[in-house]
Amino acid sequence: MLKYLISGLTALTATFSLAGSVTELTTTEPIIDSSPPEGFYIGAPHLEFFTRSQSTTTDLPGYFVAYAGYQHQFASDFDSLPGDVKSDEFSFLAPVLPLNYNDWHLISFLYYTQLEFKTSSPNLLPNTNLHSINLPIAIVKEHGHEWISGAFVMPSWNGDFDAGDNDGIAAGAGLGYVFNPDFRFLVGAYYSHYYGNDFLIPVVQLIYRPCTDVEAYILGPIAGVSYSVNEDCFLGLSARFSSPTWKVKADQYGPERTINVGKVNLAFRAEHRLYKNIWGGIDLGYSFARSLKVEDLNNNTLQESDIKPGPFASISINYRY
DSSP states (O other): OOOOSSSTTHHHHHHTTSSOOOSSOOTTSOOOOOOOOSSEEESOOOOGGGOGGGOSSOOSOOOEEEEEEEEEEEEEEBSSSSSEEEEEEEEEEEEEEEEEETTEEEEEEEEEEEEEEEESSOOSSOSSOEEEEEOOEEEEEEETTTEEEEEEEEEEEEEOTTSSOOEEEEEEEEEEEEEETTEEEEEEEEEEEETTEEEEEEEEEEEEEEETTEEEEEETTEEEEEEEEETTEEEEEEEEEEOOEEEEOOBTTBSSEEEEEEEEEEEEEEEEEEETTEEEEEEEEEEEEEEEEEEETTSOEEEEEEEOOEEEEEEEEEEEO
């Protein structure tokens, strides 16, 4: 579940498998001994606040902690530029050496995306692959069965490999509370600094389970509902905002510049268990509120246009913990 998976505190919650779990059981539910190991150990932590797979209040599978996926955005016209644009994106997420000491947990992920835009008429969008490499690193502290606190820092690199100084950084902190086994709430703040632009917002996130088959959530720029069909299949509907920025080299069309493309993806997802914790997924959806903004390195606008709404499709292989 990271800069966009990672905006808001999504970097933090993706670090926890993008979700929540049981921390306090009612008297009518069976007691599960899920006490974490004592002392120092290496490996995936059992964070009760964020571990859905061991919950007694949901039949949904665990949240993904690793995945590889491909998404195709079908061609859509620009509003104020000639021609249209389409894109192909590959993404990859993997955990990196989680460390634990009693109730303290250090968790990090490597998140990589490669995106290629294709336009029917030349403009300031580059004709090369754009890359994003993010390394969210979170420190989490559990406070009994009701409270959890944490903070993260996320260095990143975004652009083509020929443009220099493409690094940026984001950070955040949050505090979560379990009101009951089916409702948990987190509040915090998110900050980012990319290419001379500072961004700071408060963040509110929540997870609610009205029954064992359904979960509704708001996690930073992502909101949705998941439904468990059976132990090997589940469906989901989600809305996700993203607004990544890349820095690219000078070329025949323009100077060294930054590219920002914003959008909201509304998606329907179906996943099926392939083997144990490995799941295959298909997403079909529609992108809207799309925009393109190109600036020089002094933050002067070189090109700007909305992009017409349009469909997309994606496939993925997910590891759910």
